[in-house]
Amino acid sequence: MNRKEDGSAGEVWTSKLAYLFATAAAAIGLGSLWRFPYVAGANGGGAFVLLYILFVLAICVPIMIGEMAAGRRGHGSVIGSMRRLIEAEGAWPGWRVIGWLSLAIPFFGLSYYSVVAGWGVDYARLAIVRGFAGVDAAASRGIFEELIGSPWRQAAFQGAFIAAVAAVVARGVRRGIEVVSKIKMTALFVVLVGLVLYNATTVGLGPALRFLFYPDFGEMTAAGVLTALGQALFSTAIGVGVLMTYSAYLPKGVSLPQSATLVSGSVIVVALMAGLAIFPSVLFYGLEPTEGPNLIFVTLPVAFGGMPGGRLVSIAFFGLIALGAFTTAVGMLEPVVAWLLERTGWRRAPLAFLTGLAVYAVGLPSLLSFNLLKDVHPLGFLPPFAGKTFFDILDFGIADLLLPLNALLIALFTGWAIRRTITPAETDLTPDLFRAWHLAVAILAPAAIVGLMIHILA
Numbered sequence: 001m002n003r004k005e006d007g008s009a010g011e012v013w014t015s016k017l018a019y020l021f022a023t024a025a026a027a028i029g030l031g032s033l034w035r036f037p038y039v040a041g042a043n044g045g046g047a048f049v050l051l052y053i054l055f056v057l058a059i060c061v062p063i064m065i066g067e068m069a070a071g072r073r074g075h076g077s078v079i080g081s082m083r084r085l086i087e088a089e090g091a092w093p094g095w096r097v098i099g100w101l102s103l104a105i106p107f108f109g110l111s112y113y114s115v116v117a118g119w120g121v122d123y124a125r126l127a128i129v130r131g132f133a134g135v136d137a138a139a140s141r142g143i144f145e146e147l148i149g150s151p152w153r154q155a156a157f158q159g160a161f162i163a164a165v166a167a168v169v170a171r172g173v174r175r176g177i178e179v180v181s182k183i184k185m186t187a188l189f190v191v192l193v194g195l196v197l198y199n200a201t202t203v204g205l206g207p208a209l210r211f212l213f214y215p216d217f218g219e220m221t222a223a224g225v226l227t228a229l230g231q232a233l234f235s236t237a238i239g240v241g242v243l244m245t246y247s248a249y250l251p252k253g254v255s256l257p258q259s260a261t262l263v264s265g266s267v268i269v270v271a272l273m274a275g276l277a278i279f280p281s282v283l284f285y286g287l288e289p290t291e292g293p294n295l296i297f298v299t300l301p302v303a304f305g306g307m308p309g310g311r312l313v314s315i316a317f318f319g320l321i322a323l324g325a326f327t328t329a330v331g332m333l334e335p336v337v338a339w340l341l342e343r344t345g346w347r348r349a350p351l352a353f354l355t356g357l358a359v360y361a362v363g364l365p366s367l368l369s370f371n372l373l374k375d376v377h378p379l380g381f382l383p384p385f386a387g388k389t390f391f392d393i394l395d396f397g398i399a400d401l402l403l404p405l406n407a408l409l410i411a412l413f414t415g416w417a418i419r420r421t422i423t424p425a426e427t428d429l430t431p432d433l434f435r436a437w438h439l440a441v442a443i444l445a446p447a448a449i450v451g452l453m454i455h456i457l458a
Helices: 016-027 030-042 046-074 078-089 093-129 137-148 151-170 172-202 206-213 222-235 242-248 256-284 294-306 310-344 348-368 390-417 431-457
Strands: none
Touching: 016 172, 016 242, 016 256, 016 310, 030 046, 030 093, 030 222, 030 256, 030 294, 030 310, 046 078, 046 206, 046 222, 046 242, 046 256, 046 390, 046 431, 078 093, 078 242, 078 310, 093 137, 093 151, 093 294, 093 310, 093 348, 093 390, 137 151, 137 294, 151 172, 151 310, 151 348, 172 256, 172 310, 206 256, 222 390, 222 431, 242 310, 256 294, 294 310, 310 348, 348 390, 390 431
16 A cells, blocks of 8 residues: 555545445445344334434434544544544544554454354355255254354354455455455345345235334333444444544545445445345244344244245345455454554555454454353353353444444544534535534434443443
8 A cells, every 4th residue: 555654545445436335335244134134123123123224314324424534534544543633633642542442343343253254154155055945943953053063164164254355455445345345235236136026026025014114112112222223333334443444545525424324324225125135034934033143044044945946045145144244344354454554564465364364363262152162251250241152242342332432432532522623624514514413423422322331231
């Protein structure tokens, strides 16, 4: 990567569309394709979906605009951008913790995220090799338990996944991230539309549409409301470093509010289409939409095994899961590599592969949490972590604690600490819209996130 005299990143996206593709591709991953369907199913469907959309638009979009503006203005890695913004504003040096969290979250997050991504790759292989014809609930659970019970098998697929991610990051912004993001987004919508049309012509969409879009607030609990907020934060890539890093490669003249709205809109559309790709078959075959994390890997193969053309559908679906996870993982590795580039001046390729190797090593305890270390609870003496394995600790610590905390800090930082730097011109907002944005990012978003964190820790 070329360097400017200030040490900031000199590489830029080839176009606004390339930036939007890459940012959307990084945000749309297992959060939308795996997590959203099962949390929507577990929280009653329609009411949860409506609140999720509201939170994305009212809470996440303002924070996204702030994080994108910080990245474009800082024009470097998350650490470099935060340093430059703090120095320009004369702000409290302690705000640099945002930069460090924006490195720690993707690094440690990718270490366990890649475990689940490896499952997706393995299931895509299974769908191609043998399919799920005649698989009942017991057989499907057996297939999944066989996978997670084998550390060597999991390690092979996780390692291959991370190596492929590192290979893309090694090629840089234009030749690597841009290219694979365009392929992913195109394939994503083609496959999702195909799956939805397949459901419409075979099992019908009626029950799934009612489940997802008919809100019954009598089924909604306070915990469900906060889960919708947590899912909104999780699925929009706020606080993971990718929005700030990718925006550092963004030239002036690109509207940040428009970009944030388009990216968040893509996240919502994909999540809803994923629901329409999953729930019609689940409901038609009398399976449970409230199955939780097992919905994808245990419940759906039963449906695939009983439907006409189920093998082709399962190949498309699990290929989609693997592809969705892939570009999100690219977006998680890039902030770390960008910082190392800024810090060391080494070549991008060796840094990408060395970082990938470090992620893989750190992720081994998470991988072993399903077999050799399944009875090990290293922080069991702390009430919030009682009974949690290494995988559970990272999942809870990253998704439920550090990610909301960093989102909160970003909202406070952009809303209060650098008010002279983040101006209407910097955010591409008119004065009236800037005031509305500031109200949302400085007051509404922090209040909502604090409520979420109190609920999580209570």
